[in-house]
Amino acid sequence: MSYTLRGRLESRLAVSLLPFAVACVLAAGLREWWPLQLAGTMIAIGLFLDAALYHRLFPYQPGWVALPLGLLELGATMALVLRLDVEAPLRPALAFFAGSWLLAQVLGQAGFPLLRLGYGDDGGELGRSGSALSLAAPVATLAVLGVAWIAQPPTINIRGTIQGPLVLDRAQTLVGAPGTVVRGGIVILADDVTVRDVTVFGGEIGIEVRKSEDVVLDRVHVAAATMDGISARQSSLEIHDCRIDTPPVAGAQGIDISFASDQPPSLVEGCEVRGGSEGIVSHMAMVMVSENRVSGTALRGIAVTEMSMGSVEHNTVEDATGVGIYCGDYSHCEISENSVTGTRVDESGNPTRAGFGIVSHFGAVATLEDNQLDRGAAAFIDGRLEHR
Amino acid sequence: MRCAIVGAGLGGFVAYATLRHGGLEPGEIAVFGHDPDPASAWRPRAEAIRQRLMRSESDGHCYPTSFPGLAAREAARTGSLTPLLRSVADRYRPSVGEFLRHVDLLRARSGWDESFLPANVESVRSVDGGFELDDHGSFRHVLLAPGHPGLALPPELAGDSRAVHAYEPHEYADRVAIVGAGMAAATEWLNALAAGAEVVSVRRREPARRPLNVARPLFSKRGLAGFHATKPVERAQLLKSFAAPSYPPGRSWDAPLAAAASEGRFRVTAELNGSEQVICATGFHRGFQHDALLRRLVEEHGLETHERWLVLDPDSTVPALTDATRTLSLAGVSAQWAYPAGDTLVGMKFAARRFLGKVGACPTR
Secondary structure (H helix, E strand, O other): OOHHHHHHHHHHHHHHHHHHHHHHHHHHHHHHHHHHHHHHHHHHHHHHHHHHHHHOOOOOOOOOHHHHHHHHHHHHHHHHHHHOOOOOOOHHHHHHHHHHHHHHHHHHHHHHHHOOOOOOOOOOOOOHHHHHHHHHHHHHHHHHHHHHHOOOOOOOOOOOOOEEOOEEEEEEEEEEEEOOOOEEEEEEEEOOOOEOEEEEEEEOEEEEEEEOOEEEOOOOOEEEOOOOOOEEOOEEEEEEOOEOOOOOOOOOEEEEOOOOOOOOOEEEEEEEOOOOEEEEEEEEOOOEOOOEEEEEEOOOOEEEOOOOOOEEEEEEEEOOOEEEEEOOOOOOEEOOOEEEEEOOOOOOEEEEEEEEEEEEEOOOEEEEEEEEEEEEEEOOOEEEEOOO | OOOOEEEOOHHHHHHHHHHHOOOHHHHHHHEEEEOOOOOOOHHHHHHHHOOOOOOOOOOOOOOOOOOOOHHHHHHHHOOOOOOHHHHHHOOOOOOOHHHHHHHHHHHHHHHHHHEEEEEOOOOOOEEEOOOEEEEOOEEEEEEOOOOOOEEEOOOOOOOOOOEEEEEOOOOOOEEEEEEEEHHHHHHHHHHHHOOOOOOEEEEOOOEEEEEOOOOOHHHHHHHHHHHHHOOOOHHHHHHHHHHEEEEOHHHHHHHHHHHHHHHEEEEEEEEOOOOOOEOOOOOOOOHHHHOOHHHHHOOOOOOOEEEEEEOOOOOOOOOOHHOOEEEEOOOOOOOOOOOOOOOOHHHHHHHHHHHHHHHHHHOOO
């Protein structure tokens, strides 16, 4: 087949119609954007390669070339999907691409030549249908973008002092004006919730996240929560640039992310956690704890425990009693480039709490690299320390 | 009747199948020719050169839609994927048997025999709202597919009892000179060598090695756009270059020739020698002047020509005799001005599809 440029683009758009429709249905059914994002990426890559590469490279394109070109497009699509952080699950994404490619071959080799006598003669052009399609494509793109914009979670602006607890049970973005305070805590019970620039004061738990994904806590300040500053259960969230001031209450924790082994990894980044029993802790979860400053904890500064998997890097832990960074109970921890200073011996006399910078405990495996520890690292009860 | 096809060979047959696909009934189409078998002219030529495989590929068929092609049909018939795999790699060549089988099938299915009229049309005259074909009546839309205008023999061999045209029935003497260097000549080299003859290839030019008659982009709009944009002198030069002898590359051609050459049974010369037999693989006469019907058409209507070509619009119609109400179209080798590979089945379909477009767009049909 010797495609004209117009023929390539029209054929591409025509074979993309059904995958696009399927993506719309999938997106609606799954209540996820990734099918549309994936389809959009796939179509955009195809159109780009058609115009920029294939047209020049292939005055004539033998049938077999479709296979390597398909692999090239698959690679480019997946690379862009990763780059754009499209959260498409791998197998469904590959299946979607493969199905779309197969459909394109069937239509290009059989469907269009059957429907349009001069398809081959005209270099893949589709006549009036193709022109209509070329006009409809940007309209459809704008429509999808419009729907996406309309379907964005609403942004709710709050100001002043609000008596909580605030319960957020729908997707939304909650933004506080400077000086906004919520008393009595925030409870998040829905996916796609963002809380930004809010101070939470008092209550047992400052911000409580339950069974929710894609939660973002950005520049929140939690003070005087008597149990946990932030507590997430069975959830996946990102916490950026927070500040947690934990009162001197027995058992109080700064940030606790637990029971989320089946959830995507959570991130705690750029936070300042002061006081409390444990500063940042995970139980049975996948976590990335990065660039935080934790100080004045009574039990452990940062703890990755109970079969968690975590990377702990570029954190500063100061003045912790007992343990600076703890990897426990069959967890696997990558601990690198942290600074742990000022740890103190716990008066309990427990040898595992003798003020070590890092402790690996009870079957845990801690891999260490370039940490600055003024009291060293130790392993207890089948815990392992591995140095990279 | 609305449409007439003058010429009942493969070109006319392709046009007929296309019109039928476009919704015309057999009673609306008249086909004028000598023989109701559309392969009657082609078949003996293929037999004469012992052709076993077509030069064309899967698309080289008479069906109106390009899919399913002969590869897909053969795959479906035999249950083997090999034809399809060869086709996607442009390595599928249908056998002559496969090709003729599909002609017979399509002939039976299309109603061709209902439309066939055994008559030799000698003149096409422009009349009000159409064309008069001798005394067979007037037709609004006419497609001329007269085929090749006779076999070409080098003048110096005219009357030479040793000479036979490759497309005429013949056997092989012990020492054979084969004139020409195209596909038919190459086929004859192998035939004669296989028959045990000593072969001398007489040629003035080295043949090009290419799979098809012309470069692939010239089979569709991409290449044709540039071709149609050329000035007449340049276009004539291009057409002459496309007519230069060629045959496909590949070991199946080269290996037997190399083996025979090493045994002293195959050699190339520029002049005829004293061979017992001279096979002229010199193709056909070229140009509308050699076709009585076209020559008269040009003379009577003062049509524009350039050298040996009748000047056509890009849609293969005669510009001076085609408007919104009537169509005079050419298909086959005489349509090369519009489509360089006009004498291929794909070229015949190109003309036929555009003819159908004209018929369909005509307000009175």
